[in-house]
Amino acid sequence: MVKRVSLSDAECPVARSLDGIGDWWSLLIVRDAFDGARRFGEFQKSLRISKGILASRLQGLVALGVLAVTSASDGSAWQDYVLTPKGEALFPVIVALRQWGEAFCYRPGEPHSELVDRKDGKTLAPLIVRNADGEIIRARDTIVMKI
Amino acid sequence: MVKRVSLSDAECPVARSLDGIGDWWSLLIVRDAFDGARRFGEFQKSLRISKGILASRLQGLVALGVLAVTSASDGSAWQDYVLTPKGEALFPVIVALRQWGEAFCYRPGEPHSELVDRKDGKTLAPLIVRNADGEIIRARDTIVMKI
DNA sequence: CAGGATCCAATACGATACTG
């Protein structure tokens, strides 16, 4: 992948996460996987990414354990890429990015897609950071404990 | 920044977010800002990033409205970089990445830093995605509504 | 269609030197 400087041995989980999925394409591929994409061509069409980069990113995500390859759901000779539990666990990350984008990256009234409850079509609740007791907590009331 | 392909006009908020902060360094800079870093040198020492790239990323984050420049807190001739409300709103994104990294990117027993409540030192609660009624919802129970 | 191989342009990034 990139390896500008080794973050893979970082003691900070944020750095280690970004070392794996912090590139330009990986999270968009994961988003499409949540959206139902499984085939090489589906990702390619949705992302308008070159085949070489897509292939390398898919391999990287498989190597990371975020995606897994399975035999094709439609019986074709090829394979599907499906989210693993590790990949599914990225759901809060995608939702957080989506909610931040909705709130701060659109002009008022500018249209954008929306993630809704399948059952009632209503927008999800905003993600709230809470402490161990379930109380809402702000960034300034937290601190990073070094190892 | 990069502009491999224009995501800045994407109708998907995830893509638009990543267009602004989805590069290798920006979210780490934001993490350090949450951590209390304000000065050029603080970011540089923490990230071990080259000065040129750091300067360009700081400028980009200021242009995006994630950081703002203020007069130095210590009275020196230079300036501080502080989070704006838009930057503070990235807190759930950072927390989500941190919790995912903690859960999936360390071997059992491998040490890592931890984000805790300043008040009692206890680890934060895991982020939970909920629907409009406050019920826990899984990815497969959601769907993206196109514009 | 799913990929891999190759070629090429653009740039991200590090290292260094320079300035106030």
Add this chain to the structure above:
DNA sequence: CAGTATCGTATTGGATCCTG
């Protein structure tokens, strides 16, 4: 210390061609 400027290299990412 806080940047800016320059340079060299590695990598990105698109386009094209090729295969089963």
